[in-house]
Amino acid sequence: MANTTHDTAATLGHGADHAAQAAGHAAQSAGMPQLDLSTFANQIFWLVVALIAIYFILSRIALPRISGILADRQGKITSDLAAAEELKAKAVEAEKAYNEALANARAQAAKIIAEARAEIQADLDKAMAKADAEIAAKAAESAKRIEEIRANAAKTVAEVAREAAVEIVAMFGAQADEQAVAAAVEARLKG
Amino acid sequence: MATEDHSEGLVFHPMDQFMVKPLFGGDTVGMLTPTNVTLWMAITVLCIAGLFVFGTRGRAIVPSRTQSIAELAYGFVHKMVEDVAGKDALKFFPYIFTLFCFIVFSNMLGLLPKAFTTTSHIAVTGVLALAVFITVTAIGFIKNGASFLSLFWVSSAPLALRPVLAVIEIISYFVRPVSHSIRLAGNMMAGHAVIKVFAAFAPLVLFSAVGVVVTPLSILAITAMYGLEVVVAFIQAYVFTILTCVYLKDALHPHH
Numbered sequence: 001m002a003n004t005t006h007d008t009a010a011t012l013g014h015g016a017d018h019a020a021q022a023a024g025h026a027a028q029s030a031g032m033p034q035l036d037l038s039t040f041a042n043q044i045f046w047l048v049v050a051l052i053a054i055y056f057i058l059s060r061i062a063l064p065r066i067s068g069i070l071a072d073r074q075g076k077i078t079s080d081l082a083a084a085e086e087l088k089a090k091a092v093e094a095e096k097a098y099n100e101a102l103a104n105a106r107a108q109a110a111k112i113i114a115e116a117r118a119e120i121q122a123d124l125d126k127a128m129a130k131a132d133a134e135i136a137a138k139a140a141e142s143a144k145r146i147e148e149i150r151a152n153a154a155k156t157v158a159e160v161a162r163e164a165a166v167e168i169v170a171m172f173g174a175q176a177d178e179q180a181v182a183a184a185v186e187a188r189l190k191g
Numbered sequence: 192m193a194t195e196d197h198s199e200g201l202v203f204h205p206m207d208q209f210m211v212k213p214l215f216g217g218d219t220v221g222m223l224t225p226t227n228v229t230l231w232m233a234i235t236v237l238c239i240a241g242l243f244v245f246g247t248r249g250r251a252i253v254p255s256r257t258q259s260i261a262e263l264a265y266g267f268v269h270k271m272v273e274d275v276a277g278k279d280a281l282k283f284f285p286y287i288f289t290l291f292c293f294i295v296f297s298n299m300l301g302l303l304p305k306a307f308t309t310t311s312h313i314a315v316t317g318v319l320a321l322a323v324f325i326t327v328t329a330i331g332f333i334k335n336g337a338s339f340l341s342l343f344w345v346s347s348a349p350l351a352l353r354p355v356l357a358v359i360e361i362i363s364y365f366v367r368p369v370s371h372s373i374r375l376a377g378n379m380m381a382g383h384a385v386i387k388v389f390a391a392f393a394p395l396v397l398f399s400a401v402g403v404v405v406t407p408l409s410i411l412a413i414t415a416m417y418g419l420e421v422v423v424a425f426i427q428a429y430v431f432t433i434l435t436c437v438y439l440k441d442a443l444h445p446h447h
Contacts, residue, residue: 032206032209032380033206033210033312034311034312039220039226039314043211043309043314043315045223046232047228047309047314047319048318050232050233050235051289054236054292054293055286057239057243057244058239059285062243062247062261063243063284065244065250066247066262066265068250069250069251069258070265
């Protein structure tokens with residue numbers, strides 16, 4: 001390829017030159033390097049070398065690797081989804097168990113409260129009964145004491161009356177028979 | 192490079208970027224000569240290895256950015272093969288993925304400034320398309336035997352039309368590798384050449400007052416074309432791959 005091929009420089013202002021030189025160019029390489037048959041063998045040889053290299057790089061290394069990556073990813077996604085599904089089921093189960101435990105605990109608590117209330121009530125009833133009994137005993141004792149006091153008081157009244165009667169009789173200057181006075185006072189008190 | 196004599200004015204070499212040149216000097220391009228083709232194909236191979244081998248070295252369940260890209264590319268082509276050519280075509284997936292990777296990386300690397308676009312050469316795309324054509328035809332005959340020929344016998348058409356349709360089908364079958372290869376090379380070449388033409392207009396402001404208008408316009412055009420070319424680079428790789436899948440489907444299931 002002679003350098004004259006490259007010399008087909010044309011200026012805008014030298015159209016005629018351009019045409020002439022382009023014609024010369026065309027005569028040498030038919031205008032298109034693509035049609036220069038002398039380079040075909042070279043291009044085809046290197047093309048075949050390149051294609052074989054690419055084919056082996058791709059089919060031996062790259063394509064198995066990429067399809068492996070894609071399969072791995074698909075597998076990972078599938079297994080992750082399955083795992084997520086399983087975990088969700090577990091969570092639902094756990095919630096159920098939790099609710100059950102909560103209900104059980106509530107029932108237990110209610111039972112314990114009822115028991116405690118019944119126990120307290122029983123204790124209270126017992127204490128009330130005891131207090132009532134004590135109060136009754138105290139009242140009975142008080143009543144007895146009042147009765148005693150009343151009896152004493154009656155007796156004292158009779159005595160006082162007798163003594164007073166004796167005194168009164170004595171004042172009138174008579175000797176009173178103590179026994180008679182006593183009988184009279186007694187009769188009077190009873191009357 | 193050649194004499195880029197700016198003092199003379201604008202320099203148009205829209206096709207020079209496609210020249211196959213020996214890397215280490217000399218004029219002759221023999222079959223084994225390391226050329227810019229060798230260099231850019233080697234870069235393509237390295238980039239593919241970098242993305243798909245180095246990028247996936249972590250084998251992470253939660254992928255890194257590079258690993259995501261590798262996985263996306265894998266998934267994209269894998270789904271395409273499965274959807275278009277059917278499940279039984281998946282054993283050809285490494286072959287199709289090789290084609291897709293080579294084309295998409297060559298196209299994209301070709302967009303780097305000063306790069307050489309290997310897929311802009313009919314010699315390269317022609318070999319790719321012929322390889323597909325021959326492989327697919329061979330698979331068709333191996334899988335289906337002589338009944339592969341029923342691909343050309345449109346049994347849903349009226350009987351009288353079938354011979355005519357068979358001729359058309361056969362012609363279109365053999366035109367496949369031509370359109371398959373020229374579509375890719377043509378797209379790549381045209382876009383790069385157009386960018387180069389706009390690029391030649393860009394320094395006009397240095398020589399002429401008209402450049403005040405032309406230079407920003409051409410830079411804008413280069414930017415727009417570049418964006419378009421990025422899209423085209425991907426779409427052409429996609430189109431080449433999906434057509435390969437379609438042809439493979441015809442080979443595996445020739446009955447309409």
